[in-house]
């Protein structure tokens with residue numbers, strides 16, 4: 005009697021919950037990770053055989069299902085559950101976000117604890133889950149979605165494949181998983197009928213096996229999804245498997261039941277997040293669901309009674325060695341371990357290795373399922389979250405993150421591999437999901453392990469962004485850093501978006517309807533301040549924009565390949581939105597903040613005396629170190645000479661330190677040493693010919709893969725040849741490709757470090773000004789002051805490794821220098837009341853005399869500086885009287901030092917208008933002089949508030965020649981000066 009009641013109870017209970025439309029209180033929904041999303045967990049133990057939850061939703065016909073499927077998004081389609089009832093196909097559509105829990109139960113094809121069963125209540129079919137084992141509190145409720153190519157199953161390779169090659173049987177099993185259809189029988193049960201819910205034969209449940217499908221339309225739907233993401237060989241495997249049949253539990257007449265689950269673009273992490281999930285009232289666990297098993301330290305179990313997982317039978321075993329010997333003694337590696345003496349190290353190491361691999365297999369299963377207990381080599385005293393543990397990449401043992409480095413130093417499995425040093429991580433990479441680029445996965449796994457790296461590894465589209473960046477660049481460490489940075493940036497955005505908007509995945513970020521949320525998140529990440537319309541980190545806002553555009557194009561391409569035209573279209577629309585709205589919403593303010601940050605910032609240039617001091621210091625040191633290296637070749641003498649020579653080359657060539665630092669040995673040894681072509685020689689002056697013979701030229705890789713030439717003096721060549729020769733004696737790794745290699749490692753010396761070191765040692769007055777970038781600016785500034793011709797300027801720009809536009813905009817100290825060197829002459833003339841003297845002259849024809857200079861230095865226009873909207877857009881003019889004068893003296897100083905014969909007179913400074921190198925000579929006509937006078941008068945008499953509209957009208961009324969942006973700059977400068985003059989007059 006009692007037995008009968010027991011049997012009926014689950015059904016009756018199910019009917020009760022079906023009719024009340026509620027779920028059991030012993031269940032709760034929880035956010036697991038980005039990979040799985042939410043899941044359902046037992047908050048109390050559930051007995052084997054009990055009813056667990058109903059897969060509740062809207063019951064629709066097959067036809068309606070087909071219609072909905074067409075317009076549903078990928079996510080929604082995942083909630084369509086097809087089943088057979090009364091000889092036709094029906095579907096439960098659970099896509100609507102309600103509070104029901106059944107729709108949130110995840111798949112587990114290996115160790116499910118529930119099975120799906122069909123129940124007829126009041127002559128309507130219902131899908132319910134029943135426990136097939138006792139379920140512990142806090143365990144996740146799972147069931148087998150059936151054999152099919154579910155993306156997550158492919159993404160997390162079986163643990164066997166991680167540690168050992170698959171056996172034939174395993175290979176067969178694996179390919180069966182790749183069959184792309186879940187099929188099922190459905191035993192229909194009426195609540196009126198007697199049924200035994202604890203009698204779990206597979207046929208009672210669905211999905212329960214796979215079979216050849218007669219439903220081709222369903223096949224094709226799934227194929228559409230899989231084709232896009234599965235490489236061709238996998239598809240071939242699938243085809244083979246379908247042809248060779250399945251497990252055979254089902255007859256060919258049985259119809260497939262398809263859980264129309266589609267590929268989530270972000271599903272493959274094996275770790276668990278502690279992030280809270282708050283949409284739809286799901287609980288938000290602060291701790292990860294994966295714990296590290298603590299020492300057994302209860303009264304019943306001693307701490308010496310630790311259980312380990314057997315590599316072969318996967319069970320937790322207390323006496324593993326004994327178990328291995330008795331149960332798996334015929335396995336070659338077990339036999340080999342036991343062939344050694346009982347106390348031998350070899351035996352101990354082999355057994356330990358088997359133990360660690362067994363535990364690793366278990367840990368990988370836990371990681372894959374998203375919940376459970378991992379086994380560490382040194383167990384904590386209390387259950388600890390898995391975030392602080394990592395697997396050793398050599399022996400696969402699990403160690404506390406902060407102790408891993410210590411273990412790696414003496415890990416017996418490391419064999420001859422070099423111990424990783426510096427930033428290189430020592431933990432085992434997570435299992436690489438299929439279709440993720442190996443190198444990109446490595447980059448992602450080597451990141452600092454934090455929330456951000458978690459999002460990177462779990463978001464497919466972020467990894468795709470990394471892959472796209474990876475493919476477009478030549479391999480080097482720096483490129484990897486860049487990719488890492490880009491992936492982290494977008495992950496940070498996603499984390500912020502999740503916290504403050506309904507967005508959840510990277511794909512959500514590039515949906516046009518989400519554009520306002522994206523703007524909100526970007527602003528939050530970049531620290532937008534509404535009042536000032538500025539950002540704390542404006543560059544981040546700009547970078548995120550570029551990355552989002554890239555992600556949108558990646559999503560679009562992937563969607564096109566996958567025949568998901570709705571997604572492709574929406575990504576395309578996002579791109580259009582981005583093009584039209586991004587600037588006004590984000591980038592205008594970000595660029596404004598960036599530009600504003602540069603205003604009034606003193607631009608320090610190196611002083612020529614300091615440069616000269618550094619030069620002499622390096623020459624002396626170089627001679628000394630060359631001698632040392634010849635006499636005592638060792639890593640120290642090599643390092644000294646390498647650093648000095650590197651600094652010399654950067655200093656002499658005014659090159660980016662990063663480019664010269666990376667000069668490869670092979671590039672130096674294979675440099676072109678052929679004589680200069682006699683025809684070219686003819687075109688050179690005697691002096692130039694001598695120079696051409698004097699220097700050697702090496703071509704190195706510059707920014708954006710540009711070829712950048714480096715000139716080498718004979719002294720430098722001698723030092724470099726010595727470095728090349730002495731490498732082997734000085735512990736320079738044979739694999740180290742760099743000329744300025746660091747002995748013992750694979751990296752090179754960094755020019756910036758060397759510069760800093762020698763700048764401080766050489767006794768320079770302003771050592772902080774001696775950096776490679778500032779030296780580049782110095783040479784560029786001098787080129788302006790010396791008025792190089794257009795083609796000479798081009799040559800200089802090419803030599804410096806950038807194009808002329810960049811040179812003009814960023815390297816020359818543009819208007820400020822010109823204002824110093826040239827416009828100031830005009831101002832002096834004006835202040836001295838000699839404006840009419842300018843008639844018929846160009847700016848360059850004005851000669852400064854020291855008295856005049858004194859006149860200009862005592863002004864103060866600060867606080868009255870006008871900002872010009874035009875300058876905002878294109879020109880980089882910033883007017884600051886004080887700063888200008890500092891620079892003026894600096895540039896004069898440099899100029900004198902640069903060339904003894906150069907003086908600031910009308911011969912040397914030729915006829916180039918400011919900002920228009922090489923354009924027609926800009927003489928002041930009578931009209932222009934009058935216009936300036938009028939302008940002056942206008943300001944002195946009527947301009948009360950500088951920068952107001954009246955001034956603009958005044959400017960417009962002037963002759964055409966004065967409309968040039970450079971002249972506008974002059975006018976603003978004049979304007980400021982006049983305000984200062986006016987103040988003086990008022991006083």
Ligand SMILES: C[S@@+](CC[C@H](N)C(=O)[O-])C[C@H]1O[C@@H](n2cnc3c(N)ncnc32)[C@H](O)[C@@H]1O
Pocket residue numbers: 039040041042043082083107108109110111112156265266268271
């Ligand atoms: C019916 S829903 C289950 C609820 C879902 N986890 C959620 O948060 O909405 C099916 C989806 O869950 C995810 N999923 C289910 N089982 C999974 C598993 N074992 N591993 C990873 N993801 C899984 C897949 O993204 C699938 O599209």
